[in-house]
Amino acid sequence: MTSLNLIPSDLSTQxxxxxxxxxxxxxxxxxxxxxxxxxxxxxxxxxVAGPRLVAALLLLIDFVAATPLLPNAWKHADRKATxxxxxxxxxxxxxxxxxxxxxxxxxxxxxxSAFVAALLVLLLSGWRYHGKEHPALSVGVxxxxxxxxxxAQTGGPPIVAYWLGRPISSVVSRANIVLFFGAxxxxxxxxxxxxxxITLESVxxxxxxxxxxxxxVWFGAALFGKASERVFRAICYALIAAAVIVGLPxxxxxxxxx
Numbered sequence: 001m002t003s004l005n006l007i008p009s010d011l012s013t014q015x016x017x018x019x020x021x022x023x024x025x026x027x028x029x030x031x032x033x034x035x036x037x038x039x040x041x042x043x044x045x046x047x048v049a050g051p052r053l054v055a056a057l058l059l060l061i062d063f064v065a066a067t068p069l070l071p072n073a074w075k076h077a078d079r080k081a082t083x084x085x086x087x088x089x090x091x092x093x094x095x096x097x098x099x100x101x102x103x104x105x106x107x108x109x110x111x112x113s114a115f116v117a118a119l120l121v122l123l124l125s126g127w128r129y130h131g132k133e134h135p136a137l138s139v140g141v142x143x144x145x146x147x148x149x150x151x152a153q154t155g156g157p158p159i160v161a162y163w164l165g166r167p168i169s170s171v172v173s174r175a176n177i178v179l180f181f182g183a184x185x186x187x188x189x190x191x192x193x194x195x196x197x198i199t200l201e202s203v204x205x206x207x208x209x210x211x212x213x214x215x216x217v218w219f220g221a222a223l224f225g226k227a228s229e230r231v232f233r234a235i236c237y238a239l240i241a242a243a244v245i246v247g248l249p250x251x252x253x254x255x256x257x258x
Contacts, residue, residue: 006205006208007208008201008202008205011049011205015048015049016205018048019049019054019209020208020212022040023209023212023213024219025040025216025239026041026044026213027214027215027216027219027220028216028217028219029216029220030216030220031217031218031219031222031223032220032221032236036236036239036240037058038062038152039116039119039120039243040236040243041054041058041243042058042112042154042247043243043244043247044243044246044247045057045058046105046109046247047109047247047249051100051105051108051112052100052101052108052197053202055151055152055192056202057206059153059192059198060198060202060206062153063186064206065213066178066182066185069178069182070178070182073179076175077172077176077178078168078176079179081176082179082180082183084135084139085138085139085142085159085180086142086184087142088140088143088144088145089142089143089145089146089155089180089183090187091146092143092144092147092148093146093147093149093184093188093191094187095147096147096148096149096152097151097191099150099151100195101196109247109248109249112152112154112247113244113247113248115154116154116244117244119154119156119157119158120237120244122157123237141158144158145158145184146184149185149188150188153188156181159177159180159181163177
C-alpha cells in the first residue's frame with residue numbers, strides 16, 4: 001500500500017511499472033556506456049506519461065545520482081572554461097523550461113523525438129569539434145545544452161561532442177562535463193521548482209523509480225568488461241532509435257491498438 005501511495009494519482013500501476021522498466025533499461029545503458037539514459041528514457045516514458053512529469057522525474061533521479069561525483073570533478077576540472085559554458089546554460093535552461101511549461105504535451109513529445117533523433121545522428125557520426133576555443137562558441141554550446149536540458153533533460157550530446165574534441169586530457173574533459181551538468185541540473189531544479197514542474201508527487205515517485213534506475217546503472221557497470229563495448233554501444237544506439245520511433249505521437253493509435 002505504501003508503494004502505491006508514491007505513485008502519482010493520475011498514473012496506473014501498469015504505467016508506473018512501465019516507467020520503472022524504462023528506467024532500468026536506460027540506467028543499464030548509462031552504466032555500461034556512460035551515455036544514452038535520457039535519450040532512451042524521455043521518448044519512451046513520455047509516450048506513457050506527461051512530458052512534464054517525466055522530465056522532472058529524470059532531473060530528480062540524475063541530480064541525486066550525479067551529486068557524489070561533483071567534489072572530484074571540482075578538483076580536476078578546468079573551472080574557468082566550465083564557468084564560461086555554464087553562463088550559457090544559465091540562459092538556456094530557463095528558456096527550455098518555459099517551453100516545457102507552455103507547449104501542449106503532444107507538441108513537446110514531437111520536439112523531444114526530433115531532438116533525440118538529431119542527437120542520435122550526432123552520436124553516430126562520431127563528430128567532435130576540433131577547432132579553436134572561443135568564449136562565444138562555449139557560451140553558445142552551453143546555452144544549447146541548457147535549452148535541451150530545460151525542455152527534455154537531453155543536454156548531453158552537444159557538450160560531449162564539444163569537450164571530447166578539445167586537446168585536453170580525458171580526466172579534465174570528463175570532470176568538465178560532470179561539473180557542467182551539476183550546475184545545469186541545479187539551474188533546472190530552480191527553474192522546475194518555480195514553474196511548478198517539481199511537485200510532491202514527482203518527488204515521491206522518484207523514490208520508486210530512482211532505485212530502479214540505480215540498479216540499472218549498477219547492472220550496466222557490472223557488464224562493462226564482460227561484453228564487447230562496440231556491440232553494447234550498437235545496442236544502445238538501436239535502443240535510442242527504437243525509443244524515438246515508439247515515442248512518436250503519430251504511432252499512439254497503432255501501439256495502443258486504436
